[in-house]
Amino acid sequence: MILDSKIPDGPLAEKWTKHKFNVKLVNPANKRKYEVIVVGTGLAGASAAASLAELGYNVKAFCFQDSPRRAHSIAAQGGINAAKNYQNDGDSVYRLFYDTIKGGDYRAREANVYRLAEVSVNIIDQCVAQGVPFAREYGGLLANRSFGGAQVSRTFYARGQTGQQLLLGAYSALSRQVANGKVKLYPRTELMDVVTVDGKARGIITRNLITGAVESHSAHAVLLCTGGYGNVFFLSTNAMGSNVTAAWRAHKKGALMANPCYTQIHPTCIPVSGDHQSKLTLMSESLRNDGRVWVPATVEIAEKLRKGQISPNDIKEEDRDYYLERKYPSFGNLVPRDVASRNAKYVCDEGRGVNETGEAVFLDFRDAIRRDGEDTIRAKYGNLFDMYQQITGDNPYQLPMMIYPAVHYTMGGLWVDYNLMTNIPGLYALGEANFSDHGANRLGASALMQGLADGYFVIPYTIGDYLAQSGYDKIESDHPEFKKSEKEVKDRIAKLLSIKGEKTVDHFHKRLGKIMWDYCGMARTAEGLTKAKAMIKELKKEFWTNVKVLGDNEELNQSLEKAHRVADFIELGELMVDDALHRNESCGGHFREEYQTPEGEALRDDENFAYVAAWKYSGEGQEEELVKEPLIFENVKLTQRSYK
Amino acid sequence: MNLTLKIWRQKNQSDKGGFKEYKVSDISKDMSFLEMLDVLNEQLSDKGEDPVHFDHDCREGICGMCSLHINGKPHGPLQTTTCQLHMRSFNDGETITIEPWRATAFPVMKDLVVDRSSFDRIIQAGGYVSVNTGGVPDANEIPIPKRIADEAFDAATCIGCGACVAACKNASAMLFTSAKISQLAMLPQGQVERKERAEKMIAQMDAEGFGACTNTGACSAECPKGISLTNIARMNREYFSAVVSSENV
Ligand SMILES: Cc1cc2nc3c(=O)[nH]c(=O)nc-3n(C[C@H](O)[C@H](O)[C@H](O)COP(=O)(O)OP(=O)(O)OC[C@H]3O[C@@H](n4cnc5c(N)ncnc54)[C@H](O)[C@@H]3O)c2cc1C
Ligand code: SF4
Ligand code: FES
Numbered sequence: 001m002i003l004d005s006k007i008p009d010g011p012l013a014e015k016w017t018k019h020k021f022n023v024k025l026v027n028p029a030n031k032r033k034y035e036v037i038v039v040g041t042g043l044a045g046a047s048a049a050a051s052l053a054e055l056g057y058n059v060k061a062f063c064f065q066d067s068p069r070r071a072h073s074i075a076a077q078g079g080i081n082a083a084k085n086y087q088n089d090g091d092s093v094y095r096l097f098y099d100t101i102k103g104g105d106y107r108a109r110e111a112n113v114y115r116l117a118e119v120s121v122n123i124i125d126q127c128v129a130q131g132v133p134f135a136r137e138y139g140g141l142l143a144n145r146s147f148g149g150a151q152v153s154r155t156f157y158a159r160g161q162t163g164q165q166l167l168l169g170a171y172s173a174l175s176r177q178v179a180n181g182k183v184k185l186y187p188r189t190e191l192m193d194v195v196t197v198d199g200k201a202r203g204i205i206t207r208n209l210i211t212g213a214v215e216s217h218s219a220h221a222v223l224l225c226t227g228g229y230g231n232v233f234f235l236s237t238n239a240m241g242s243n244v245t246a247a248w249r250a251h252k253k254g255a256l257m258a259n260p261c262y263t264q265i266h267p268t269c270i271p272v273s274g275d276h277q278s279k280l281t282l283m284s285e286s287l288r289n290d291g292r293v294w295v296p297a298t299v300e301i302a303e304k305l306r307k308g309q310i311s312p313n314d315i316k317e318e319d320r321d322y323y324l325e326r327k328y329p330s331f332g333n334l335v336p337r338d339v340a341s342r343n344a345k346y347v348c349d350e351g352r353g354v355n356e357t358g359e360a361v362f363l364d365f366r367d368a369i370r371r372d373g374e375d376t377i378r379a380k381y382g383n384l385f386d387m388y389q390q391i392t393g394d395n396p397y398q399l400p401m402m403i404y405p406a407v408h409y410t411m412g413g414l415w416v417d418y419n420l421m422t423n424i425p426g427l428y429a430l431g432e433a434n435f436s437d438h439g440a441n442r443l444g445a446s447a448l449m450q451g452l453a454d455g456y457f458v459i460p461y462t463i464g465d466y467l468a469q470s471g472y473d474k475i476e477s478d479h480p481e482f483k484k485s486e487k488e489v490k491d492r493i494a495k496l497l498s499i500k501g502e503k504t505v506d507h508f509h510k511r512l513g514k515i516m517w518d519y520c521g522m523a524r525t526a527e528g529l530t531k532a533k534a535m536i537k538e539l540k541k542e543f544w545t546n547v548k549v550l551g552d553n554e555e556l557n558q559s560l561e562k563a564h565r566v567a568d569f570i571e572l573g574e575l576m577v578d579d580a581l582h583r584n585e586s587c588g589g590h591f592r593e594e595y596q597t598p599e600g601e602a603l604r605d606d607e608n609f610a611y612v613a614a615w616k617y618s619g620e621g622q623e624e625e626l627v628k629e630p631l632i633f634e635n636v637k638l639t640q641r642s643y644k
Numbered sequence: 645m646n647l648t649l650k651i652w653r654q655k656n657q658s659d660k661g662g663f664k665e666y667k668v669s670d671i672s673k674d675m676s677f678l679e680m681l682d683v684l685n686e687q688l689s690d691k692g693e694d695p696v697h698f699d700h701d702c703r704e705g706i707c708g709m710c711s712l713h714i715n716g717k718p719h720g721p722l723q724t725t726t727c728q729l730h731m732r733s734f735n736d737g738e739t740i741t742i743e744p745w746r747a748t749a750f751p752v753m754k755d756l757v758v759d760r761s762s763f764d765r766i767i768q769a770g771g772y773v774s775v776n777t778g779g780v781p782d783a784n785e786i787p788i789p790k791r792i793a794d795e796a797f798d799a800a801t802c803i804g805c806g807a808c809v810a811a812c813k814n815a816s817a818m819l820f821t822s823a824k825i826s827q828l829a830m831l832p833q834g835q836v837e838r839k840e841r842a843e844k845m846i847a848q849m850d851a852e853g854f855g856a857c858t859n860t861g862a863c864s865a866e867c868p869k870g871i872s873l874t875n876i877a878r879m880n881r882e883y884f885s886a887v888v889s890s891e892n893v
Pocket of ligand 2 (some may be wrong): 729809867869
């Protein structure tokens with residue numbers, strides 16, 4: 001199988017403009033003859049659904065929450081990047097492009113990333129026009145901050161609630177189209193399968209989460225904007241309902257899954273406090289602008305701390321190891337996420353962790369408070385400090401915060417070409433659900449940018465190219481393919497309900513999460529991954545013979561919802577392990593202990609691994625087939641990342 | 645901690661429903677309220693009983709999905725969301741009463757889960773600026789004084805949870821509706837449709853069966869985001885000036 005990424009010819013900076021000119025257009029009067037299904041109403045889905053409806057397409061939008069406004073994008077805190085160069089500090093489309101390629105450790109497509117940087121400026125204009133209240137300077141113009149290791153200030157933000165404000169903007173545009181009758185909303189509805197007819201995506205099967213009804217919806221194109229799969233680790237910063245089900249069902253219908261092992265572990269999260277933990281809370285990365293990361297210099301001091309014999313404030317300056325500042329003098333506390341996370345793991349593995357579990361490091365604002373005063377720090381981070389205190393019971397103005405890395409984002413996802421189409425014609429993937437733009441590591445404030453770029457500014461052009469060529473003949477939702485998929489979904493539901501085993505769904509999810517975190521988390525080895533694979537296979541068998549799903553289908557049944565999701569996570573977990581095992585190099589969020597420089601940095605192997613690993617489902621219980629899309633770099637020179 | 649939970653159980657929308665008592669033990673003070681309910685649900689599932697259904701998603705206090713009337717207060721004793729409430733706010737041996745939001749416009753779907761789609765319909769009636777994607781001016785061509793931007797932001801932080809409605813003896817949705825109307829009325833982008841927006845959103849609010857506002861202020865006092873009552877005053881002004889000048893009258 002050969003993957004065609006459909007990257008347009010020509011110089012990098014002209015590709016998108018040329019492509020927009022070359023794509024086929026759907027005549028305005030014909031647009032209303034097309035139906036488009038958009039699954040997901042996060043930044044990617046809401047922006048796509050609204051923009052397509054504005055153009056005249058008939059859209060059906062689905063989400064599993066009770067309202068489209070609650071998609072997980074709402075939780076993003078820090079900000080959104082755009083190459084506006086409003087600060088006159090040397091930013092440009094090219095610099096944002098370059099930073100993203102480099103930050104992604106040279107595992108993303110140049111053409112996609114350049115386009116992302118190019119349309120980033122339009123996103124901010126669009127959001128402001130909608131009334132999104134970004135932070136402003138006293139002169140009334142937009143404020144920016146530097147974020148996540150960028151050396152220019154290109155991040156736009158709305159206090160610590162940027163995702164909320166952007167999503168509410170997209171949701172308002174979506175709501176307007178609902179009022180116009182161009183979008184029909186299906187909240188509390190979960191995608192159960194993707195339906196293909198003659199090789200093309202022609203619809204989906206859903207389950208109504210209130211009544212349990214299994215239904216068919218047909219369309220001329222299907223967009224999956226269903227977010228990331230970080231919850232495969234059980235504990236992550238993702239919302240509780242975030243899942244891989246839509247992408248995974250598409251995968252089993254033939255869509256390739258790309259780079260599934262690339263996961264991002266965010267360095268600044270509140271540490272796990274006990275077995276009851278249901279999710280992890282992110283503390284915005286912006287805190288690293290003023291907070292200093294440290295652990296005690298010796299294991300002895302750390303032990304005393306853990307036993308509660310001393311308080312962090314008792315530890316003298318010379319007994320503190322500001323390890324990021326020590327190892328990376330030029331970036332210090334602002335090194336990229338993967339570097340910061342891995343180093344936290346190292347010092348904790350050495351026994352220098354600072355909380356009861358030994359898995360936490362300090363993020364200390366003492367010096368910033370001395371320098372700028374408590375009021376200034378409160379003005380910048382007050383809501384985050386309050387949230388921290390609410391969750392941990394500690395006052396971060398007086399005691400250093402404790403943080404530890406947690407799973408946060410998944411760079412991998414459905415393989416898409418330059419048009420955001422998967423290898424199944426008519427099936428698109430947008431936002432975190434696709435693998436496209438972040439390579440092996442995503443920069444801070446770039447996911448919001450990508451979701452909105454995909455939805456507002458890419459798909460409205462690229463979908464027309466496909467629709468114009470595929471015609472608007474209607475496929476009825478009682479076509480045999482729909483009936484067949486419906487039956488498969490119903491059988492699967494019946495199967496889950498009939499097992500009546502002994503262990504709850506959460507029990508399996510927690511076990512899967514532990515396997516993934518221990519062997520496919522921050523640091524991976526061939527040995528560990530091989531072990532994990534066997535464990536997951538075993539877990540899968542046990543799940544399908546011993547899971548307990550209570551209640552019936554014909555009602556609101558949260559255990560059944562979870563059971564579907566966890567069953568898919570287990571299968572995805574196995575593929576992630578395969579992908580991590582095959583990639584005999586370290587890059588970005590994928591760190592294989594066997595492949596590191598003498599200083600312990602990720603060691604890439606560009607000669608053998610500068611490709612996208614796309615996996616093809618080969619049937620129940622079969623090993624998946626690896627299809628490679630070589631990455632060709634014509635504009636940037638591949639170098640070893642260095643943040644020293 | 646050991647606790648007694650008095651929880652509203654209701655099989656579906658047409659079921660009458662009623663309270664049931666449960667005991668949970670070994671609850672840690674560090675648990676969130678919803679994690680405490682997770683413990684109960686694992687316990688119920690182990691015994692083969694239907695778990696208690698409740699809405700939640702982000703568990704970070706931002707998506708607005710969680711609800712729950714706890715000991716007579718929406719989102720419990722603190723001015724925060726239920727998911728951000730921790731068990732250290734309760735005492736060992738306590739009995740905690742947990743109910744769904746109560747309002748005609750929020751029918752109970754099952755146990756503690758209610759239908760808040762009426763809120764979506766209020767936004768659909770006019771909670772937006774009518775701009776299509778593309779063709780908008782450069783973001784910095786619309787300067788906005790920082791004070792106004794900040795105030796609009798404060799109104800825009802509403803998470804659509806519905807606690808204001810649940811707190812109000814009239815089940816009024818004025819605080820929710822006014823937050824959106826205010827945000828857009830303050831910003832230059834919202835001026836063009838200002839009057840029409842207020843009229844339409846308020847009409848929708850009434851059509852959904854929410855009650856009238858009698859200025860009790862319980863909504864704002866219980867709002868996890870501290871949405872201010874000044875928004876309601878502003879909405880009333882907006883509405884008044886809209887109807888006196890409206891072409892629809
Ligand atoms: C705590 C946190 C903070 C973050 N902060 C930032 C930040 O500051 N800057 C930044 O750039 N990025 C940030 N990110 C990342 C960013 O928020 C996400 O990557 C991005 O919002 C994903 O958007 P999306 O539209 O792709 O998906 P989501 O917003 O996750 O939306 C998924 C949608 O799909 C629907 N869905 C999923 N599965 C199904 C199904 N089976 N059936 C039906 N519907 C389904 C859901 O209902 C939802 O509507 C943060 C992430 C987290 C977790
Ligand atoms: S106004 Fe407050 S209580 Fe009401 S929906 Fe908004 S956030 Fe919730
Ligand atoms: S679960 Fe999202 S606000 Fe409580």
